[in-house]
Amino acid sequence: MDKDKCTGCGVCAEACPIRYEVQLPPEEEAKARSAYAQATDEAVVAEIIDLYRDEPGNLLPILLDINSHFRWLPRPALEHLSQELQTPLSEILRVASFYNAFSLVPRGQHIINVCLGTGCFVKGSPRILAELERKLGVKHGETTEDMLFTLEVVRCIGCCALAPAMRVGDDTFGRLTPGQVGKIIDSYTKTANL
Amino acid sequence: MKLTSLEQLQKIKEKGLQQTYPGKIKIMVGMATCGISAGADKVYKALEDKIAALKMDAVLEMTGCIGFCQQEPLVDVVYPKKVRVSYATMTPAKAEALVEALNAGEFFGENVLCRIDQEEFLVEGTKKTYANPHPPELPGDVPKYEELPFFKKQVKIALRNCGYIHPERIEEYIGRGGYTALHQVLTGMQPEEVIAQVKDSGLRGRGGAGFPTGVKWEFCRKAAGDLKYIICNADEGDPGAFMDRGILEGDPHAVIEGMAIGAYAIGASQGYVYCRAEYPLAIHRLQIAIKQAEDLGLLGDNIFGTPFSFKLKIRKGAGAFVCGEETSLIASIEGKVGEPRPRPPFPAQSGLWGRPTIINNVKTWSHIAPIMARGAEWYAGFGSETSKGTTVFALVGKVNNTGLVEIPLGITLREMIYEIGGGIAGGRAFKAVQTGGPSGGCIPEEFLDTPMDYESLGALGSIMGSGGMIVMDERDCMVDVAKYFIDFTKDESCGKCTPCREGTLRLMEMLEEVTAGRGQEGDIEKLEKLSRVIKKMSLCGLGQTAPNPVLSTIKYFRDEYEAHIWAKKCPAHVCKELITYRVVPDNCIGCQLCRLKCPVEAITGAKKVVHEILQEKCIKCGTCYEKCKFDAIVVE
Numbered sequence: 001m002d003k004d005k006c007t008g009c010g011v012c013a014e015a016c017p018i019r020y021e022v023q024l025p026p027e028e029e030a031k032a033r034s035a036y037a038q039a040t041d042e043a044v045v046a047e048i049i050d051l052y053r054d055e056p057g058n059l060l061p062i063l064l065d066i067n068s069h070f071r072w073l074p075r076p077a078l079e080h081l082s083q084e085l086q087t088p089l090s091e092i093l094r095v096a097s098f099y100n101a102f103s104l105v106p107r108g109q110h111i112i113n114v115c116l117g118t119g120c121f122v123k124g125s126p127r128i129l130a131e132l133e134r135k136l137g138v139k140h141g142e143t144t145e146d147m148l149f150t151l152e153v154v155r156c157i158g159c160c161a162l163a164p165a166m167r168v169g170d171d172t173f174g175r176l177t178p179g180q181v182g183k184i185i186d187s188y189t190k191t192a193n194l
Numbered sequence: 195m196k197l198t199s200l201e202q203l204q205k206i207k208e209k210g211l212q213q214t215y216p217g218k219i220k221i222m223v224g225m226a227t228c229g230i231s232a233g234a235d236k237v238y239k240a241l242e243d244k245i246a247a248l249k250m251d252a253v254l255e256m257t258g259c260i261g262f263c264q265q266e267p268l269v270d271v272v273y274p275k276k277v278r279v280s281y282a283t284m285t286p287a288k289a290e291a292l293v294e295a296l297n298a299g300e301f302f303g304e305n306v307l308c309r310i311d312q313e314e315f316l317v318e319g320t321k322k323t324y325a326n327p328h329p330p331e332l333p334g335d336v337p338k339y340e341e342l343p344f345f346k347k348q349v350k351i352a353l354r355n356c357g358y359i360h361p362e363r364i365e366e367y368i369g370r371g372g373y374t375a376l377h378q379v380l381t382g383m384q385p386e387e388v389i390a391q392v393k394d395s396g397l398r399g400r401g402g403a404g405f406p407t408g409v410k411w412e413f414c415r416k417a418a419g420d421l422k423y424i425i426c427n428a429d430e431g432d433p434g435a436f437m438d439r440g441i442l443e444g445d446p447h448a449v450i451e452g453m454a455i456g457a458y459a460i461g462a463s464q465g466y467v468y469c470r471a472e473y474p475l476a477i478h479r480l481q482i483a484i485k486q487a488e489d490l491g492l493l494g495d496n497i498f499g500t501p502f503s504f505k506l507k508i509r510k511g512a513g514a515f516v517c518g519e520e521t522s523l524i525a526s527i528e529g530k531v532g533e534p535r536p537r538p539p540f541p542a543q544s545g546l547w548g549r550p551t552i553i554n555n556v557k558t559w560s561h562i563a564p565i566m567a568r569g570a571e572w573y574a575g576f577g578s579e580t581s582k583g584t585t586v587f588a589l590v591g592k593v594n595n596t597g598l599v600e601i602p603l604g605i606t607l608r609e610m611i612y613e614i615g616g617g618i619a620g621g622r623a624f625k626a627v628q629t630g631g632p633s634g635g636c637i638p639e640e641f642l643d644t645p646m647d648y649e650s651l652g653a654l655g656s657i658m659g660s661g662g663m664i665v666m667d668e669r670d671c672m673v674d675v676a677k678y679f680i681d682f683t684k685d686e687s688c689g690k691c692t693p694c695r696e697g698t699l700r701l702m703e704m705l706e707e708v709t710a711g712r713g714q715e716g717d718i719e720k721l722e723k724l725s726r727v728i729k730k731m732s733l734c735g736l737g738q739t740a741p742n743p744v745l746s747t748i749k750y751f752r753d754e755y756e757a758h759i760w761a762k763k764c765p766a767h768v769c770k771e772l773i774t775y776r777v778v779p780d781n782c783i784g785c786q787l788c789r790l791k792c793p794v795e796a797i798t799g800a801k802k803v804v805h806e807i808l809q810e811k812c813i814k815c816g817t818c819y820e821k822c823k824f825d826a827i828v829v830e
Binding site for chain 2: 061094102173
């Protein structure tokens with residue numbers, strides 16, 4: 001708006017189609033959001049959004065990148081995204097809750113994915129899962145108290161010929177027996193304690 | 195450098211051949227996800243270290259999966275001027291021994307799987323024969339590749355380069371005839387001719403439904419609009435299927451070349467590969483491949499100096515099975531919730547952002563370049579009357595040989611399971627084979643002589659689907675299997691339409707009752723009735739096929755349902771509520787093995803004292819049953 005020329009007649013305010021929406025300047029807008037846990041987080045999210053800004057249909061790639069950076073989708077990031085993409089938060093949450101890859105609660109340092117694909121199922125992966133649940137003391141979908149492991153199930157990681165299989169972070173393990181599971185978990189616990 | 199002529203492509207080809215066949219000892223390790231999970235990365239490291247330690251003049255490379263996943267980690271050695279030998283189930287220790295033998299100029303004779311005397315350059319229709327397939331130091335009993343039952347009946351078109359080239363080097367793909375078909379199409383064929391050739395080849399969509407690919411392309415070509423899209427469906431959601439992963443990890447350029455040809459045929463300039471996020475390595479290799487193709491001008495503007503331009507992007511899925519359905523997949527690329535919409539309009543008329551769009555599966559795309567290069571007649575020469583060509587199956591479950599198998603359509607299930615698959619593992623009895631993932635059905639022994647093609651499998655109440663083939667033996671409970679699949683579709687139902695969302699939930703509840711021994715008279719009929727309603731009333735393919743596992747198991751294994759309902763017994767000893775583990779005192783020698791292995795300390799007893807299982811503590815995990823060497827534990 002050109003302040004020098006404005007007479008304050010109010011015609012524009014009447015005609016404005018978005019006059020009932022709160023219009024905040026960007027810095028005010030940022031203040032209205034929930035706070036990030038760490039100061040650097042905001043820059044990370046901003047960078048991810050910039051990477052895909054001009055791409056049509058960019059919501060999913062952005063959410064995937066945020067999800068892989070934080071291992072979940074923190075609320076401030078979603079609010080930030082909602083403002084930047086001019087998309088209602090409810091729509092973003094709808095997408096985020098629809099896809100299995102996203103988590104709306106914090107997840108552990110190592111995400112364990114036990115494969116429950118058919119190949120693994122007939123070769124006994126439910127027993128691998130049961131053993132992990134006993135070992136970690138959590139049910140699938142939950143995170144251990146020390147935030148070290150999140151136990152999840154996945155519908156096939158494509159290692160069917162080496163069933164039963166599981167993935168811990170980026171490492172894939174095949175031809176598992178319930179007996180091996182404990183040792184694999186211990187190896188991650190040890191590296192974490194170093 | 196941007197390639198503009200066939201001569202320039204030839205130069206790259208020579209470079210590629212030089213890399214693939216360096217003229218000295220070359221060791222190749224199968225490094226797809228399957229290989230790595232079996233320990234191929236450790237084997238590779240051991241080879242690398244040993245070669246460096248011995249300062250040996252040898253080339254160490256990784257390659258894709260040759261398909262015989264059962265034998266992973268696989269290591270191949272090209273003995274220069276001699277033969278190529280495949281080594282199976284390698285370990286780091288064996289790898290070191292292999293390098294030592296090679297360094298001493300000897301033949302390594304352990305873990306030998308087979309020898310490969312010649313390689314086929316499928317696109318060119320030529321064969322490269324190794325100089326001396328019978329070197330004197332090679333023992334006479336090493337089987338030839340083509341003599342192994344697992345490979346004997348296979349015809350590799352989609353998998354033509356998997357296990358032969360370095361998947362991250364475009365030169366090696368070009369070396370084996372890659373991108374010549376694209377050049378041929380762009381410089382010498384009209385789009386209509388390309389479509390006619392695909393139609394004549396009889397190629398049908400390999401993603402599951404089997405719609406004729408050429409016909410679909412023609413619809414899209416004729417659809418109004420100057421902006422069109424092309425999509426590769428790599429959202430391989432069917433549990434038990436991994437051929438798309440195998441192709442993308444072993445030969446990503448086969449898909450890219452096929453898509454570029456398809457884009458030219460329908461008049462598209464932008465393409466997407468929608469790949470599931472559960473396949474990080476496939477995405478990684480595809481990214482490299484796209485970058486390399488762009489650098490050589492095989493993707494981008496004015497490909498081969500022609501007016502044709504085509505750009506390709508990767509979109510990652512986010513773990514939703516329903517996104518394998520084409521309208522959901524499109525919604526997902528658009529950044530929305532992956533819910534299907536009614537068809538028509540079909541995507542070929544109105545797809546991505548309302549534009550005409552062609553979606554084909556990874557396998558379908560990888561067939562395109564050979565069809566262009568070798569001709570429709572050549573391709574149609576494989577397969578059966580109505581189902582032409584070859585397709586890739588993922589043979590898994592309780593067979594001896596598991597892996598990726600590419601066969602001409604029309605061979606029988608029996609050939610697949612007993613010849614290629616080597617029969618049932620552990621000498622147990624065959625019970626059923628499940629095809630087509632959660633949309634398919636379970637086929638019993640009496641139909642094993644059925645040829646595998648779209649129509650025959652459909653007539654049995656199953657589907658070809660994307661090619662997952664899970665073999666089950668006498669220890670698999672078919673009611674439990676039906677429950678497993680319904681649990682899957684119940685979770686993966688997007689919730690948009692009621693029959694699928696609520697129907698699968700109710701089916702699951704009923705199956706839970708049956709497997710818990712609380713089934714009642716009339717349950718089977720109720721299951722059948724509800725299944726038929728879900729099939730008829732659901733919006734998309736997911737719901738329309740979701741009850742297939744229930745219907746096919748009731749049809750062929752009704753006695754098992756009846757045993758659960760009437761006798762409250764699980765004949766396969768799977769359903770936990772219906773079984774108990776017990777010690778047979780006469781057989782128990784008191785070795786304590788089961789007692790020590792029991793995860794919940796439910797077994798009492800001491801050394802040389804007959805053990806006992808405390809039923810109230812027992813979680814029925816089956817560990818004791820499997821560990822006992824004296825048949826002293828029974829399940830009933």
